[in-house]
Structure formats: structure tokens, C-alpha cells
Amino acid sequence: MKKxxxxxxxxxxxxxGITGVTRxxxxxxxxxxxxxxxxxxHLRDASLYLSFKGSKAQSLPATPSGDETRFYSKVxxxxxxxxxxxTGERGIKGYMFNFSKDEGNQDNLTPKESKDxxxxxxxxxxxxxxxxxxxIRPLKPGxxxxxxxxxxxxxxxxxxxxxxxxxxxxxxxxxMNKKPYFNSVSCLVTVTETEPTK
Numbered sequence: 580m581k582k583x584x585x586x587x588x589x590x591x592x593x594x595x596g597i598t599g600v601t602r603x604x605x606x607x608x609x610x611x612x613x614x615x616x617x618x619x620x621h622l623r624d625a626s627l628y629l630s631f632k633g634s635k636a637q638s639l640p641a642t643p644s645g646d647e648t649r650f651y652s653k654v655x656x657x658x659x660x661x662x663x664x665x666t667g668e669r670g671i672k673g674y675m676f677n678f679s680k681d682e683g684n685q686d687n688l689t690p691k692e693s694k695d696x697x698x699x700x701x702x703x704x705x706x707x708x709x710x711x712x713x714x715i716r717p718l719k720p721g722x723x724x725x726x727x728x729x730x731x732x733x734x735x736x737x738x739x740x741x742x743x744x745x746x747x748x749x750x751x752x753x754x755m756n757k758k759p760y761f762n763s764v765s766c767l768v769t770v771t772e773t774e775p776t777k
Contacts, residue, residue: 606750622772630765654770670760673703691735696725699732704759713755742769
């Protein structure tokens, strides 16, 4: 009797493993090494550590922006970081990073990037998962490209460069054929001045 029960238990576990019936785990990763060193001849720089949990951010002011939430922080006079949530079907699918001349995000600064390619300013949960969300997407060292944005992005503006380093993230319910969403994500944003403010 015990032997028969054991056989049924093992067969059930094997069947569940083969068919993918088991509950999907979260995709939680800490990113250790990314490469890229900033130039030594810059004028000034500012680093901001950002930690997001859904539509909440640690130590950043927040304001409603339509159906989304916008977080902001002064970098220096005339340059403000703006981060806006991007809500998906099951949670926050990503965060869009922008810069403006004002706190209210009325006077946006335009990055030097192609409008025909995906932007490096968006940190999306889909950047870290396979197309069907069944497995992790391997992270390449060095700066990402519009085709493979990865965990490190370098964006150029008139007068300054921006480096966004994703340090740690947790993607919830990483199951096949479900759109990925962030439970949490933390990153380091470094703004480096390349020419004096006019």
C-alpha cells in the first residue's frame, strides 16, 4: 500500500514538472557587475539611488500624472529627474525616466537618441525576461542598446550624460505567456555634466 502511494506521488510530481503546472516563482536578481566607467574630465556629477515598489518610491516626492504616478528630484539648478510609472495588466510593467528644466515636468529636455528605435530611458520588466516570459534573459556586460536594453543604459543630453544602472529587481509571477511586471526595482542614476550650464 505504501509503495503504491509513493509511486502515485512520484508520478504526480513528475507530471506536474513536465507540464509546467507548478506555481511560477518570482524572478529576483541582484546585478553585481556591469562595466562602464565615467569620463574623468567632467565638471560635476550627481548620483541618485532610487528604490521602487510598485507605484511607491523611497524618499522621492510623488504626484499623480493621469492614471500613473510621477516621481521627481532636483539634480541641480535647471535639471530635474522625472520618473513615471507605466501600469500594465497585472502591475507596474516599467518606469520611464525623463529630465526637465522644472519640477512640474512642463519644460522637458530632449535626449540625443533616435526616435525610430526603442528608448533607453524606459526600464521595463520585459527587458529582463524572454519573449514568452518563460525564462530569464541573460544580462550582457556594458551599456545596453535599443535592441537589448539590459541593466545599464547611457543616455546623452545637451550639457550632460545620464547613466541608469539597475541594481536589483523582483519580477512577480514569472510565468509563461504572462506579461512581466515589477514587484520592486532599485537603480542608481548618475548625471554627469559635460559642458558648463549656459
